[in-house]
Amino acid sequence: MTHRILFAAAALALSSPLAAQDKPQVEAAKPAKIDPQVRTRDLAGTFGGQRVSYRATIQENVLKSDDGKPEAVIVTTSYVQNPRDTSRPVFFIYNGGPGSGSVWLQMGAFGPKRVAIPSDARDDGAPPYPLLDNPDSLLDVADLVFIDPPGTGFSYLTKGTDPKKYYGLEADAKAVATVIRRWINDNGRWNSPKYLGGESYGTTRTAMVVRELEGGTYNDVGLNGLILISTILDFAAREPTPGNEMAYIVTLPNMATAAWFHGKAEAPSAETIAEEARQFAIGPFATALLKGQDLPADERARVRAELSRLTGLSETYLEQADLRVTSQRFYKELLRDRGLTIGRLDSRYTGQDFDNAGETPDADPSFYGIDAGYTAAINAWSRETLGFETDREYQAIGSDPGRNWEWSLSGRGRGAYLNVAPFIGQAMRQNSGLRTFVAQGYYDFATPFFGAELSLNRTGFPQDRIEWKYYGSGHMMYIRDEDRSQLSRDIRAFIRAR
Known part of the structure; x- marks a missing residue:
């Protein structure tokens, strides 16, 4: 009798509202599912004097932990010639910071559209800021993939993700390399010529990412060129x-x-x-x-x-x-x-x-003389033209990455001298087809041109495969009209010279 009463009580408990609440609690602990957003537009423009039809794609790329939990959503914006030609070069591009979105290079230098701001070192004033066709875009010689690492642009870490897994010299490089490999695979571009580059900390990132892509024994992604704009590799120059x-x-x-x-x-x-x-x-x-x-x-x-x-x-x-x-x-x-x-x-x-x-x-x-124009341009282009839908603010300069950044390299002592330039030297020595292009502004104190020269002039760098160009402006030389056009011509010649 006692056993029957206990059994009945247990059955009642299992059917009670309190017990029913247990199931949702278990389900809530499962990894949240993220359906990556992908938006495409077929467009055309004249770049480098050539008419090019292209497909613009802005998409979310979800990176997961080993147990399948979404940890980071990285947004890429790609511009690919239409119809697709797998023999064309592809150029993977990002900005720096750490914490800077790709808005600067995308809307200022290489994307199919650019924001018009004063070219003569005057403040950009108040909106509206004209969004113009960009004849200096490199779309006539290469397909372009702009990458916003976590904490920049529309990219973000999911709730509960440890920032240390993505915010740091090595962690950031692994995430960016993963997105590059995935894009190459999804778009069938394994045998396309490949270029990698960025601006400011983006040059630091390039040194780290090239180590990820070419530094392993297996599954290397061969690169044809590195494009360094406003270079910082040796941090003794800070x-x-x-x-x-x-x-x-x-x-x-x-x-x-x-x-x-x-x-x-x-x-x-x-x-x-x-x-x-x-x-x-x-x-x-x-x-x-x-x-x-x-x-x-x-x-x-x-x-x-x-x-x-x-x-x-x-x-x-x-x-x-x-x-x-x-x-x-x-x-x-x-x-x-x-x-x-x-x-x-x-x-x-x-x-x-x-x-x-x-x-x-x-x-x-x-900085305050140009920032408003760029932020307005990237939001208008991504949301209104490409159709990207989000309630997230575009992080032109996100604070979270910089606040949480891990600046040390594994295997080196605490406070060790930080110089990532040797990773570029190693890649160039081990890949005889890899060349490096370096663009520096004479008026750039953030990444001094003499510091860049000293970092790449040491033992271990094949000097005959490093090309230097200088411009009569600063860190973002493309804000000056003459220098933007010259930078475009210089990189276009560098890519064609392969």
């Missing part, structure tokens, strides 16, 4: 810390070109003063810095005078700074007598601070 003299050496040529542009230094051209500054930086200036307090007074005087001639700063100021002027101080000091600061991304730009007596600028006039 803002200096006490005892690190390299940053002063690397940024000196940028100070000279900025001083020349603003009439504070004399030379026949930016190229001329850049070369004078290179030779001085790597010679007498480096020697003086390394001598420290053993630097003789007469040698110090000679170095100080030449430093003043090149930078446009007074000898008094240089002496007070111990010959070591940080970039932040330079932005503020160069045009202090005019009540102006200069830009970091592009030192052609000027701004006005609240306090002209301060040590450093309030903000970077070369």
Whole structure:
């Protein structure tokens, strides 16, 4: 009798509302299903003087954990010639940050449309911002795939995903390489010529991704070219810390070109003063810095005078700074007598601070002078023309990746010197058909051109397969009309030269 009562009680419990609630709880623990969004449009345009029909595709790519849980949704926007030709090159492109969406290169340089903003270092003002056909797009020579890593653009991490799995030098490279392999496979492009490249941290990413794609024993993805725009590979060139003299050496040529542009230094051209500054930086200036307090007074005087001639700063100021002027101080000091600061991304730009007596600028006039136009353009193009539907905001510069980024490399000690350039050297040595194109702006303090030169001029880099081009603007040289067209011609020639 007792057993029958217990059995009945158990059966009642199983049929009760409380027990019925257990099932949804179990189901809720299962991985959420994401149906990737894909939108296509068939369009046409004239690029490089050729009429090209192409298919634009914006799509979500879902990356999952080993147990099948969706962890990251990465959005790609591709432009592929129609009808498809698998013998055409394909160029995989991203921006930097980390945390920057591909809006800058897509809507400013290589996509079929571009946003029109002032070309002469003026603020882009208020909307509307014209969205124009872009004859400088590379669609006449290559299919284009723009990638927004997690935390950038419309791409995101799903709820509960550990940021460490995607935000970092190696984690980010693995995710991007996975998306590239998947795109190649889904589009039947394994035997197409392949190019890989980006801007700023995107050049760092390129070094890491090429290690992922070509660094394994099996399943290598062969690459034909790397395209580095505003290069940062060796991070000793970042803002200096006490005892690190390299940053002063690397940024000196940028100070000279900025001083020349603003009439504070004399030379026949930016190229001329850049070369004078290179030779001085790597010679007498480096020697003086390394001598420290053993630097003789007469040698110090000679170095100080030449430093003043090149930078446009007074000898008094240089002496007070111990010959070591940080970039932040330079932005503020160069045009202090005019009540102006200069830009970091592009030192052609000027701004006005609240306090002209301060040590450093309030903000970077070369960034706030362009950002609104680009954000408006990518949203209008992706949502209204390509039909992408989302309530997510486009992250032109997302904060989460940078805040959570893991900057160390596995197998290296804590605080180890960060230089990813050797990964490019290794790939070039092991792939005789791999070439590298490097584009640098003379007015770019974010990724100084002299730093890029030093990072790729060391032992282990086949110099006959590295091509250098320089432009009369800054970090985003394509915002200047002349430089955008020249950059397009230079990369077009690089791709055709294979």
